[in-house]
Amino acid sequence: MxxxxxxxxxxxxxxxxLVRILQEKAKLxxxxxxxxxxxxxxxxxxVTKDRGIKVNPAILSTKASDVIEDxxxxxxVELIGGLEPARAFILKAIGKGKHIVTANKALLAVHGPExxxxxxxxxxxxxxxxxxxxxxxxxxxxxxxxxxxxxxxIFGILNGTSNYILSEMTHxxxxxxxxxxxxxxxxYAEADPTLDIEGIDTAHKLSILLSLAYGVQVRMEDIYTExxxxxxxxxxxxxxxxxxxxxxLAIAKSDxxxxxxxxxxxxxxxxxxxxxxxxxxxxxxxxxxxxxxTLFYGAGAGMMPTASAVVSDLVDLCRNIRLGxxxxxxxxxxxxxxxxEGEIKNIHDITSTYYLRFTVVDRPGVLxxxxxxxxxxxxxxASVIQKGRRIEKAVTIYMVTHEAREKNMQKALQVIDRxxxxxxxTVLLRIEDPSDFGE
Amino acid sequence: MxxxxxxxxxxxxxxxxLVRILQEKAKLxxxxxxxxxxxxxxxxxxVTKDRGIKVNPAILSTKASDVIEDxxxxxxVELIGGLEPARAFILKAIGKGKHIVTANKALLAVHGPExxxxxxxxxxxxxxxxxxxxxxxxxxxxxxxxxxxxxxxIFGILNGTSNYILSEMTHxxxxxxxxxxxxxxxxYAEADPTLDIEGIDTAHKLSILLSLAYGVQVRMEDIYTExxxxxxxxxxxxxxxxxxxxxxLAIAKSDxxxxxxxxxxxxxxxxxxxxxxxxxxxxxxxxxxxxxxTLFYGAGAGMMPTASAVVSDLVDLCRNIRLGxxxxxxxxxxxxxxxxEGEIKNIHDITSTYYLRFTVVDRPGVLxxxxxxxxxxxxxxASVIQKGRRIEKAVTIYMVTHEAREKNMQKALQVIDRxxxxxxxTVLLRIEDPSDFGE
Numbered sequence: 001m002x003x004x005x006x007x008x009x010x011x012x013x014x015x016x017x018l019v020r021i022l023q024e025k026a027k028l029x030x031x032x033x034x035x036x037x038x039x040x041x042x043x044x045x046x047v048t049k050d051r052g053i054k055v056n057p058a059i060l061s062t063k064a065s066d067v068i069e070d071x072x073x074x075x076x077v078e079l080i081g082g083l084e085p086a087r088a089f090i091l092k093a094i095g096k097g098k099h100i101v102t103a104n105k106a107l108l109a110v111h112g113p114e115x116x117x118x119x120x121x122x123x124x125x126x127x128x129x130x131x132x133x134x135x136x137x138x139x140x141x142x143x144x145x146x147x148x149x150x151x152x153x154i155f156g157i158l159n160g161t162s163n164y165i166l167s168e169m170t171h172x173x174x175x176x177x178x179x180x181x182x183x184x185x186x187x188y189a190e191a192d193p194t195l196d197i198e199g200i201d202t203a204h205k206l207s208i209l210l211s212l213a214y215g216v217q218v219r220m221e222d223i224y225t226e227x228x229x230x231x232x233x234x235x236x237x238x239x240x241x242x243x244x245x246x247x248x249l250a251i252a253k254s255d256x257x258x259x260x261x262x263x264x265x266x267x268x269x270x271x272x273x274x275x276x277x278x279x280x281x282x283x284x285x286x287x288x289x290x291x292x293x294t295l296f297y298g299a300g301a302g303m304m305p306t307a308s309a310v311v312s313d314l315v316d317l318c319r320n321i322r323l324g325x326x327x328x329x330x331x332x333x334x335x336x337x338x339x340x341e342g343e344i345k346n347i348h349d350i351t352s353t354y355y356l357r358f359t360v361v362d363r364p365g366v367l368x369x370x371x372x373x374x375x376x377x378x379x380x381x382a383s384v385i386q387k388g389r390r391i392e393k394a395v396t397i398y399m400v401t402h403e404a405r406e407k408n409m410q411k412a413l414q415v416i417d418r419x420x421x422x423x424x425x426t427v428l429l430r431i432e433d434p435s436d437f438g439e
Numbered sequence: 440m441x442x443x444x445x446x447x448x449x450x451x452x453x454x455x456x457l458v459r460i461l462q463e464k465a466k467l468x469x470x471x472x473x474x475x476x477x478x479x480x481x482x483x484x485x486v487t488k489d490r491g492i493k494v495n496p497a498i499l500s501t502k503a504s505d506v507i508e509d510x511x512x513x514x515x516v517e518l519i520g521g522l523e524p525a526r527a528f529i530l531k532a533i534g535k536g537k538h539i540v541t542a543n544k545a546l547l548a549v550h551g552p553e554x555x556x557x558x559x560x561x562x563x564x565x566x567x568x569x570x571x572x573x574x575x576x577x578x579x580x581x582x583x584x585x586x587x588x589x590x591x592x593i594f595g596i597l598n599g600t601s602n603y604i605l606s607e608m609t610h611x612x613x614x615x616x617x618x619x620x621x622x623x624x625x626x627y628a629e630a631d632p633t634l635d636i637e638g639i640d641t642a643h644k645l646s647i648l649l650s651l652a653y654g655v656q657v658r659m660e661d662i663y664t665e666x667x668x669x670x671x672x673x674x675x676x677x678x679x680x681x682x683x684x685x686x687x688l689a690i691a692k693s694d695x696x697x698x699x700x701x702x703x704x705x706x707x708x709x710x711x712x713x714x715x716x717x718x719x720x721x722x723x724x725x726x727x728x729x730x731x732x733t734l735f736y737g738a739g740a741g742m743m744p745t746a747s748a749v750v751s752d753l754v755d756l757c758r759n760i761r762l763g764x765x766x767x768x769x770x771x772x773x774x775x776x777x778x779x780e781g782e783i784k785n786i787h788d789i790t791s792t793y794y795l796r797f798t799v800v801d802r803p804g805v806l807x808x809x810x811x812x813x814x815x816x817x818x819x820x821a822s823v824i825q826k827g828r829r830i831e832k833a834v835t836i837y838m839v840t841h842e843a844r845e846k847n848m849q850k851a852l853q854v855i856d857r858x859x860x861x862x863x864x865t866v867l868l869r870i871e872d873p874s875d876f877g878e
Contacts, residue, residue, distance in 0.1 A: 021587050021729055031654065031777040032586055032769065129584070135730035137576075137584025145568070145576025147471055148460050148750035215470065273736065276715055283734075290460055290747040291574035294737035295722075297712065298730060308729035311587035325762040330471065338470040 003036045004318045007067035009089055010080035011044035011060075014103060014130070016051045017307030018077065023053065029315065037318055043067045068093045075317050077310060078102040087111050094118045099326070101313040103130030103306055106195075109204035113217050120336050125326055127313025132158060132205040133282045135305030136298040137312065142212040142286070143333045149288025151213040155268075155434055156250035158205040160280035160300040161189045161196035162228050163248065166265070167278040169236045170245055176229060188280050198227035199248060199263040206250035209284075210261055214254060215334035216342030218261060224347040226264035235357060235427060238398050239267050242355075242383075244431065245275040251432065258345040267355050267431040274434060285434050293434070348407040353382070353431040358397040358416070359424035366421045367397060373415050374401070377408035394423045400431070442475045443757045446506035448528055449519035450483035450499075453542060453569070455490045456746030457516065462492065468754065476757055482506045507532045514756050516749060517541040526550050533557045538765070540752040542569030542745055545634075548643035552656050559775050564765055566752025571597065571644040572721045574744030575737040576751065581651040581725070582772045588727025590652035594707075594873055595689040597644040599719035599739040600628045600635035601667050605685055605704070606717040608675045615668060627719050637666035638687060638702040645689035648723075649700055653693060654773035655781030657700060663786040665703035674796060674866060677837050678706050681794075681822075683870065684714040690871065697784040706794050706870040713873060724873055732873070787846040792821070792870040797836040797855070798863035805860045806836060812854050813840070816847035833862045839870070 008015055022029075022039050030036050040059060047060040061067070067076055068089060076093040078100060080086050086107050090100055091114070100119070102108070108115065108131055119126050129139045133156075142151070157163050161183060168179040180197070183189035195201045203225045207218045228248050239246050244267035253260040268275045273295050277283040282300025287293050299305040320326050332339055360366045371381055382400045401409075413426050447454055461468075461478050469475050479498060486499040500506070506515055507528060515532040517539060519525050525546050529539055530553070539558070541547070547554065547570055558565050568578045572595075581590070596602050600622060607618040619636070622628035634640045642664045646657045667687050678685050683706035692699040707714045712734050716722040721739025726732050738744040759765050771778055799805045810820055823838045840848075852865050 017729070025587055025589075025729075028589065029587070031773050034769070034774045135585075135727075136733060137580045140579065140584050141576045144755065145579050145751050146574075146747065147754045148464055148468070148747045150464075150467065271715075273712065273715055276710075276712055288574075288747065290456070290464075290743040290750075292738045292741075292744055294575060294735075296733075296735060298733035302731075304729040305731050308585065308587045308727065311729075312584050315586045316583065319767050323762075323764040323767060325764055328758050328762060328767075330473070334470050335473045 003038045004074055004321055005038050005040040005072045006075040006077060006314060007041040007043070007070060007073040008039060008077045008079065009043045009064045009067050010078060011042050011051065012079060013303045014306045014310065015042070015044070015079040016053060017303035018079065018310050019055060020053055021307050021311050033315060033318065035318070035322060037314060040073055041067045041070055064089050068096060068098070073098065074321050075099045075101060075314060077314065078104060079310070081106070083107055083110060087115070090115055091118055094122050094124055097122055097124060099125045099317045099321070101127040101310055101317065103128065103310055105131040105201070105204040105208060109207040109220055112211065116331050119331060123326055125317055125320065126331050127317055128208070129313050130306045130309035132208050133284060133296065134298060134300040134302060135308040136282060136284065136296050136300070137309070138284050138296050139212065140312070141296060142209065143329055146286065146288050146291055149290050151252070151254065151286060151288055153287040153434070154209055154213060154250065154252040155274060155285040155432065156206065156209065157247055157274060157277050157281070157283045158250050158300065159196050159202045159248060160282060161193060162202070163277065163282070164188045164280045165197065166228060166231070166246055166248060169231070169233060170240065171278070173233060173237070175233055176231060197229050199225045202248060202250045203263045206252060206261060206263060209250070210252055210259065210342060212333040213252060214259055214342070215332060215339050216259065217339060218342035218344055222261070222342065222344040224262040224264070228265050230427070231265050232427070234396070235429065238357070239355065240270070242400065243270050244268060245270050246429065247274065249432065258343045260345045260350055262347060262350070265429055267429055269433055269435070272434055348410065350406045351403050352406060353403050354401045354409055355429040355431055356399040356401065357427040358399070358422065359394055360397060360421045361393055361423060362395045363421055369419060369421070370397070370416055374412050377412045379404040379408055379412060442477045443513055443760055444477050444479040444511045445514040445516060445753060446480040446482070446509060446512040447478060447516045447518065448482045448503045448506050449517060450481050450490065451518060452742045453745045453749065454481070454483070454518040455492060456742035457518065457749050458494060459492055460746050460750050472754060472757065474761060476753060479512055480506045480509055503528050507535060507537070512537065513760050514538045514540060514753060516753065517543060518749070520545070522546055522549060526554070529554055530557055533561050533563055536561055536563060538564045538756045538760070540566040540749055540756065542567065542749055544570040544640070544643040544647060548646040548659055551650070555770050558770060562765055564756055564759065565770050566756055567647070568752050569745045569748035571647050572723060572735065573737060573739040573741060574747040575721060575723065575735045575739070576748070577723050577735050578651065579751070580735060581648065582768055585725065585727050585730055585733070588729045590691070590693065590725060590727055592726040592873070593648055593652060593689065593691040594713060594724040594871065595645065595648065596686055596713060596716050596720070596722045597689050597739065598635050598641045598687060599721060600632060601641070601687040602716065602721070603627045603719045604636065605667060605670070605687060608670070608672060609679065609684055610717070612672060612676070614672050615670060636668050638664045641687060641689045642702045645691060645700060645702060648689070649691055649698065649781060651772045652691060653698055653781070654771065654778050655698065656778060657781035657783055661700070661781065661783040663701040663703070667704050669866070670704050671866070673835070674868065677796070678794065679709070681839065682709050683707060684709050685868065686713065688871065697782045699784045699789055701786060701789070704868055706868055708872055708874070711873055787849065789845045790842050791845060792842050793840045793848055794868040794870055795838040795840065796866040797838070797861065798833055799836060799860045800832055800862060801834045802860055808858060808860070809836070809855055813851050816851045818843040818847055818851060
């Protein structure tokens with residue numbers, strides 16, 4: 001066997017990158033593999049578009065079934081994205097005994113259990129390195145490199161669009177809407193940026209990391225998800241004064257009990273490695289009980305970085321096929337019998353330190369009233385500062401708390417926000433310090 | 440087959456970490472692997488020492504041959520370090536058809552060709568994730584995660600001792616000897632720190648990374664190696680003023696021709712991710728042509744981090760054994776037929792930008808003389824500043840050059856250092872900017 005045939009469904013940006021790598025790196029891959037990977041068929045609704053690369057027209061088809069039904073194709077690469085028809089195509093291909101490579105995080109987050117079960121039943125493998133962190137080999141690192149570790153904490157900057165926007169807000173002092181517009185013009189943000197800026201894409205990726213780290217299959221609705229659209233320049237600014245940068249983080253924590261899993265804008269110490277990750281980059285901080293603190297950094301998206309990850313999966317599966325083995329590494333890092341439904345801690349049950357911004361009328365006794373309410377709920381204040389000109393009649397109080405229970409914090413804010421002296425809804429942001437988990 | 444037997448030679452720090460992981464994580468590993476890894480035999484000259492863990496005395500032996508000759512042991516883990524008898528033990532074990540796991544970078548750097556050849560001839564695998572970067576899965580990432588990439592550049596902080604010393608010099612303003620003493624007291628540096636501070640350990644690791652990235656086997660003497668013992672506080676200080684931190688870097692570069700491979704203290708932009716890697720940590724910046732810039736960070740040494748890497752190799756080999764396959768991934772990332780002797784660029788043939796510190800008598804015309812000599816050799820000056828009090832009769836001139844050829848620079852310094860106005864040997868440090876290779 002000196003060649004293995006693969007098929008591609010979805011000749012878009014990443015698909016084009018994949019074809020480019022398979023063409024340009026054919027020799028390199030052969031020198032490494034000892035055999036060649038042949039792209040036998042490409043299915044896409046648009047087979048006429050000029051993608052800047054030469055492809056034999058005979059391998060192009062508008063029908064996914066031409067890939068899925070081809071008995072000579074051993075691996076189907078799905079790169080159309082979205083839930084349907086990607087789900088249907090993948091399930092059909094699995095039914096035909098094809099191995100799958102996909103970068104479709106939304107699909108795996110939402111329909112993962114169904115897809116992985118089908119793969120188990122059919123004894124096929126699924127590679128999804130491209131689904132999280134673009135070209136960063138984080139999936140492989142969790143499944144193999146850190147296999148000896150109980151994962152204590154994951155902090156992930158997993159969405160390049162959000163990170164670009166927050167970086168620009170931090171370093172250029174711009175407003176969210178201004179940067180979003182600029183990001184759209186530069187191609188860093190979609191016309192409809194909802195998935196990115198509302199944290200949904202980050203939550204999809206977190207759910208994948210959770211299954212690899214803990215062997216749990218998590219429902220999206222169990223991951224508390226808050227985006228960055230409400231982050232104001234004054235929060236960015238004051239966070240900086242306090243020595244923090246604001247990042248949209250995917251957070252996972254476990255000490256053996258129910259797992260914490262949440263996505264929200266987070267104040268991080270400005271001098272931590274994660275805070276220095278700027279622009280459209282991704283980084284994943286993973287603390288394992290044996291390995292200690294690790295960080296994986298790189299381009300989180302884009303044609304070639306994601307294609308690099310897709311090819312790494314293809315190579316992996318081809319090596320198995322060539323040796324006549326499959327399921328060498330379990331799909332979700334644990335043997336199927338040891339996967340379980342994820343018990344995710346309700347956001348109300350977490351503890352955190354908090355950043356609060358109150359907008360109040362400048363009247364004696366307001367701060368005392370607020371701190372009284374917080375104190376009654378066991379929330380103690382680490383620092384407080386009042387800013388703003390009296391002439392506007394409203395002043396801003398910035399506050400950082402010590403560790404407190406989220407449940408109490410939410411209760412306190414309910415009470416506080418009903419005070420007559422409160423002008424605007426209070427802004428709450430959570431603070432994390434990765435070095436609390438050891439460097 | 441519900442268990443695979445492994446044997447350990449070398450019950451030192453990392454060996455103890457390995458035993459701890461295999462004991463404490465037996466359940467986790469079983470849930471992931473679907474079978475168990477049994478440590479059948481441990482050989483060490485000292486079998487009586489209390490290592491803080493319970494081990495069945497019956498599995499302890501003072502003879503390595505009890506591990507190597509045991510027909511039930513499939514994998515031999517070598518953790519004694521050093522060249523001999525590690526080399527002899529490994530070759531003997533390979534001859535017996537055992538797979539090998541080792542963290543011995545010196546051995547692989549010096550005797551790699553012999554060991555890998557023996558492994559090829561006997562069809563066994565060698566895992567060496569622990570040899571570079573402690574628990575950071577950098578070996579796996581280069582061999583598998585980044586398999587689709589031509590590696591343009593590697594910048595590695597690969598020696599925790601040196602990085603700790605340079606970090607303390609940078610942040611505390613201490614002298615090399617002071618920090619070294621402190622590092623020895625804290626256990627960050629050996630009693631004989633030569634391998635670490637003279638860059639030899641870093642060069643060992645670089646040679647391993649070079650083989651994985653480029654399929655070359657490099658002789659140690661071809662890697663230009665310069666340590667940090669000559670780095671003075673005034674260089675650290677002035678580099679900081681210029682916006683740089685000094686790091687001991689392993690550098691590899693390739694654009695297809697002869698490879699650059701060198702180890703030396705390097706000025707890096709202070710705001711680059713690599714510059715923020717402080718203390719005993721390691722980080723490897725890898726730029727691939729598809730994936731772009733990536734960075735891998737973590738503890739570069741220590742009992743548990745290195746043991747984490749060793750277990751990841753054990754797991755990898757056990758998975759192969761269980762499926763009855765071997766040599767799934769070629770040992771050095773390329774098929775043996777495509778390995779070649781490394782053509783390494785002579786240090787004189789590189790180009791770089793340079794930091795220079797001249798100590799001169801304060802006399803008119805000296806700077807003009809120096810810059811004339813540099814100019815004659817096509818070395819142009821980017822910035823220059825003179826410091827020091829005239830009263831001492833000697834002043835310091837700090838200079839940063841534009842890109843120049845090393846050959847010319849060395850020639851220039853030969854001439855300059857013979858000038859009567861030169862009081863001390865001129866200090867030369869090289870400057871690198873990872874962002875020149877794209878972020």
